[in-house]
Amino acid sequence: MNGESAALQKHRLAFHGNAGTLFGIRTVNLLLTMVTLGVYSFWGKTRIRSYMLSQTEFEGDRFAYHGTGKELFKGWTKAFCVFILPLALLTGIVYVISGNNEEIANAVVSVAGGIATLFVYPLILVGSLRYRLSRTSWRGIRFSFRGQVRDLVKIFVKGSLLSMITLGLYYPYFQTQMYAFKVSNAYFGSKKFEFDGDGRDLFKPFLLSLLLFFPTFGMYGFWYEAKKQAYFSSRTSFSTAKFSSTMTGWDLAKHVSGSVLILIFTLGMGLPWIIMRKMRLLSNHASLDGELALTDIVQDAQKVSAFSEGFESIVDIDGGLDL
Amino acid sequence: MLHYKNDWPAFYFDGQTPQRQKVKIRLYTSSLVIVKDDGSQIKWDYGSIRQTQGFYAGETIRLERGEDITEALVIEEPDFLSALRSVAPGISQKIDSPSLRKLRPSLMFVSGIGVIVFVAIVYLGFIPAFTSWAAYRVPAKWEKGLGEKIVSDLVPDSKKCEDKKVRNTVNRIRDALVKNLPQSPYEFKVMVVQDPLVNAFALPGGIILVYAGLMEQTKTPEELAGVLAHEVQHIERRHTTKRILQHSSMRFLLAAATGKAESLAQLGFDAAYLLGAMRYSRAQEQEADILGLKLLSKSGFPPRAYISFLKSMQKEDDSLPSYFKYLLTHPRISERVRKLEEIVSLYPAETQTKVNSGAEWKKLKKACHAVK
Numbered sequence: 001m002n003g004e005s006a007a008l009q010k011h012r013l014a015f016h017g018n019a020g021t022l023f024g025i026r027t028v029n030l031l032l033t034m035v036t037l038g039v040y041s042f043w044g045k046t047r048i049r050s051y052m053l054s055q056t057e058f059e060g061d062r063f064a065y066h067g068t069g070k071e072l073f074k075g076w077t078k079a080f081c082v083f084i085l086p087l088a089l090l091t092g093i094v095y096v097i098s099g100n101n102e103e104i105a106n107a108v109v110s111v112a113g114g115i116a117t118l119f120v121y122p123l124i125l126v127g128s129l130r131y132r133l134s135r136t137s138w139r140g141i142r143f144s145f146r147g148q149v150r151d152l153v154k155i156f157v158k159g160s161l162l163s164m165i166t167l168g169l170y171y172p173y174f175q176t177q178m179y180a181f182k183v184s185n186a187y188f189g190s191k192k193f194e195f196d197g198d199g200r201d202l203f204k205p206f207l208l209s210l211l212l213f214f215p216t217f218g219m220y221g222f223w224y225e226a227k228k229q230a231y232f233s234s235r236t237s238f239s240t241a242k243f244s245s246t247m248t249g250w251d252l253a254k255h256v257s258g259s260v261l262i263l264i265f266t267l268g269m270g271l272p273w274i275i276m277r278k279m280r281l282l283s284n285h286a287s288l289d290g291e292l293a294l295t296d297i298v299q300d301a302q303k304v305s306a307f308s309e310g311f312e313s314i315v316d317i318d319g320g321l322d323l
Numbered sequence: 324m325l326h327y328k329n330d331w332p333a334f335y336f337d338g339q340t341p342q343r344q345k346v347k348i349r350l351y352t353s354s355l356v357i358v359k360d361d362g363s364q365i366k367w368d369y370g371s372i373r374q375t376q377g378f379y380a381g382e383t384i385r386l387e388r389g390e391d392i393t394e395a396l397v398i399e400e401p402d403f404l405s406a407l408r409s410v411a412p413g414i415s416q417k418i419d420s421p422s423l424r425k426l427r428p429s430l431m432f433v434s435g436i437g438v439i440v441f442v443a444i445v446y447l448g449f450i451p452a453f454t455s456w457a458a459y460r461v462p463a464k465w466e467k468g469l470g471e472k473i474v475s476d477l478v479p480d481s482k483k484c485e486d487k488k489v490r491n492t493v494n495r496i497r498d499a500l501v502k503n504l505p506q507s508p509y510e511f512k513v514m515v516v517q518d519p520l521v522n523a524f525a526l527p528g529g530i531i532l533v534y535a536g537l538m539e540q541t542k543t544p545e546e547l548a549g550v551l552a553h554e555v556q557h558i559e560r561r562h563t564t565k566r567i568l569q570h571s572s573m574r575f576l577l578a579a580a581t582g583k584a585e586s587l588a589q590l591g592f593d594a595a596y597l598l599g600a601m602r603y604s605r606a607q608e609q610e611a612d613i614l615g616l617k618l619l620s621k622s623g624f625p626p627r628a629y630i631s632f633l634k635s636m637q638k639e640d641d642s643l644p645s646y647f648k649y650l651l652t653h654p655r656i657s658e659r660v661r662k663l664e665e666i667v668s669l670y671p672a673e674t675q676t677k678v679n680s681g682a683e684w685k686k687l688k689k690a691c692h693a694v695k
Contacts, residue, residue, distance in 0.1 A: 027431050054375075141338075294340075295342075297341055
């Protein structure tokens, strides 16, 4: 095979999952979670992640998930004792000290909460990415995430404050830096993913989406989102292959509006079908283009606990992997 | 003896590199042997193996060994699992049985029924019983604090009607009703709000807000007495406190059921939750209607006064489509009137408690005219 045709190779994900099977797993999970007042949810979540990954195939081999419900439960318990209980106690103390000055107490709690979020959110995000990637493998080789919390705190604090000060104009730069952090610290075995994008390339499209927001009743947001995905993908590479996304704003608009309608009219029970729609969208529009050079990759698994993952369950933040 | 195939084709991953090695698997009674293309062999004892994929039809089978360095075998032939179970019966507990897969739809169906039964027991049985028990154990002082907080948020001082004649009349009606509730832990206060809203609210702890719009809608003071009797019963029966406890219990149930609430699924659950919460609310309105009528009569007011007030509000309510029945927090007025008509004949019709004459009331009810 010559170099030119290798560059044109498109490698896509194939998803073999079935909405009915996922619905069955979720129904059993629901019953067990209810009768155990939520305790089973950790095992249930693990089952779903395991199913979703095992149904996702790349180049003839399926992904595998190695996490356990027990790890998630332990992580959650630790996070609850280390963060939530002290936080609740501190909040109570603030209100008791403030006596009848409820406005002062509310202000103190809000400001303290805001500051804490700026630092805790990066902690949760990094911990969650580290845990989930370390428990995911393909062809026996584990993924890993090696980003440091302190680096993300800098990006997050700077990005949040500048976005506020510039009334949102800095946001595309912030989004790009967050994405860069996630991708360029992700590894498959010993090899890392690369990203060479720059926020300034998204500034004009973002500005256009702001200007067109009200005239299009917010619908132009889908076109910006699709453009952003395409840009991020095109600047992400692994070894000699580059990612690409052919999803358009119209594809995304159809997907999201259809999903929302299905969920509302099925009172939430239609979620498995939504997930299948999403996986189909991904496998139809996302690809890794070029030659896959796997021969120089070796196992380089990282030891990670589920502590931050447990905290993520409490505060309901998605680590960005949507599994 | 079951006939089985030896030399099962498979792919082997050594856990060190992503290389896919084509191998053959030979099954023995206590172990399997992996035979590579170059003839070298690796033995896996069954005690060290776990199955991690291949639980669903069409899915490749995956066996793994090891923790830090995990080796894996991927087998595409679906008969492999049955063969493995027959060669090594001791491994049955660790290996999926394809013949039991056909039970999965039944398991899903039973789980689904289980969920419905569990939710029905909790929603129809446990939550009402728990909230009834708990509501009467919430100190009246806490309820009063909550009610006062709601008033300070809802009613600015400029909108509180200070007209002396109105306050005296309204307080006389209140006293006539409340003297028939000697066991009540609440100190009832009626506040007239200068707002065109045609409504009245019972707040926890004893405060009743009556809006000027509603006062102007009444034809006689006895009709207002009917409305106040209804609101007093909401407070006496701790409906708002029960509603807060019901809503918290339902939210807890939904949070426990969903674990981490996916934000999109939450849309669907919110819809279910709202529909469920409305059912509780309608039952409370009915209870307040019936007990309010009883209190009205006991206090010497003609019970038909309340029915005539409801009828005056009926026209607007009737214009709503019938499917709104499920969306309203109160039953349709026509339904409320019908239910009250069934029991009104049990109560004496005469007026024993006189408040104002019709002409006096016509003037008085406009004294707290709605301020925009």
